[in-house]
Amino acid sequence: MKQDNESLRFGPQELPTTDAARTAPQQSPHAHQRDPHTLRREHLDAADSWLREQARAAGAPSECPTPEELYEFGGGPGAGQFDPALTSARRAEIDRHLAACAECDSFVDTLASVPPSPLVLVPAKAAAPSRRAPLWLLTAMAAGLVFVVGMVATNTDRMASSGAFPVVGQLRGQASTALAAPTTKVLVIDAALAERFPALAQGVHLELRSAETATSWRFDVFELSAAAASNGERPLFQQGGAETTCRFRLHEHGLHAGSVFAWEARATEAGLTKYLGRATVDVVRDDALTQQLLAASSELDALHLLHAGGWRMEALALARAMPPSGPRDRYLEALLAR
């Protein structure tokens, strides 16, 4: 099967969609020769229709929901603000309808695309005219810059070679999101670890990267559970304000090792509530790591362990608790910049 897929001429993104097939120009009735792409589109369209027909036969409602209901269902920006939330029964009806209706399904898909922000409120001002510096001054400045860069590079190499703080690698091609930490997992901290490293015992610290133009932020936290009543999610709490961070304790919301929670963040920027993203986080008890942390000879060793294991929130907390220094600040900056 894999070999078959690899030998295909069309990648998945290049495949014609059923929507494209629907809107494709009609062939002239006199055109006897139809191009292969049109035929392929029709072929896929027919297959898709057949599948959707099966869903209808299985009891999927055929009546299309209103656009407002679809918007609520798809979780568009501001969903739940301007219309009452959908009941779980209605959500299930719409969900089944989407299996039977390609058009509604494609409409909901458009909501996955996050609107642009920031919106331009004030046009950029024209650059102020500047006096041209003489050539000798530019040359002197360039020489000075080379010297300064050289000194910084030398010191940086020295710091890196001593292995003082973990090195934050550059990941090319990885899109940076507004959600800084935690993004994948949080560590359950037991009493011994909390006593050794009090900075790790401050609870979950949801943190966003800085966004200077936004004026307020909102955090929504859910527990993800197959047994949850609605949508597989149980809303835990919502917090909003002028802070880009939000703290909570796992046990206060019934979360424990093995739980999974999700957090979403929104920013109000230029009058628009912008969805910043969502992270799904596992609550993990790692006895081996806990033992290693307890055995660490210093906070810096512990930081290296956390950093290497991808415990981003914990690494940030521990680094912040360490005495301020240039290397520490650069590490924090690099971690939050990614």
Add this chain to the structure above:
Amino acid sequence: MHSETGQYHLLPFLQSSIPRLWDGTGEMEPVGDIDELALVRELRSRHNTAVATFLERYRPLLLHCIGNFEQDHSTRDDLFQDVVLYIFDRLDANAYDPAKGSLGTWLYRVAWCRVVDLKRRDGGRRTPRLTMVGDQLPERVDASPTPGEAASTDEIGQLVRRGLAHLDGEERSLLVLRFVDGRTMEDIAAALGISLEQAKYRVKRASAALRRVLVHDYSFEDAAP
């Protein structure tokens, strides 16, 4: 596409008074830092500055929404005009409640719903229902497929079943659960013990895999003597 708001006279007014903002070309004129409530108030009076501010501030947002539905440039412009006029209509009707959310959020929601409405109407126009005119007009159109349609459906069904058989176990199960059993995404997520987002993603991936198989099969059929 035609506006159905009945306010065609607004278009020439808008386009002539603020042409560069309307079509998004050229330098934008500086506009005041007007707050949302004042902007809404002024928009109801169709003040030039307010309309210019509105278009400058929210044009990218509305175009983003429209761009998700329509790739064709001229159709996008038509939709943009219709959506703007519809928004003015809704503002005139006091449909925006600032207590519920920001203007930008409300605009996106209104624009999205409007475009969906227009797309549905457009789709309806492309596939008109034809009825016979005559004395013996049947009370209800016979919806059952013709023998030709039934044979074609059977053939497609066989192709899809064959395509499903080529998928790996999980992909096949997902498509069967979703389309043949008519299960909701929530049910599927619960059955597999995964999050709802994961379930949606995997069903989409399985659909793409099926399409690859079908295109592959079709290419072979096409090449067969």
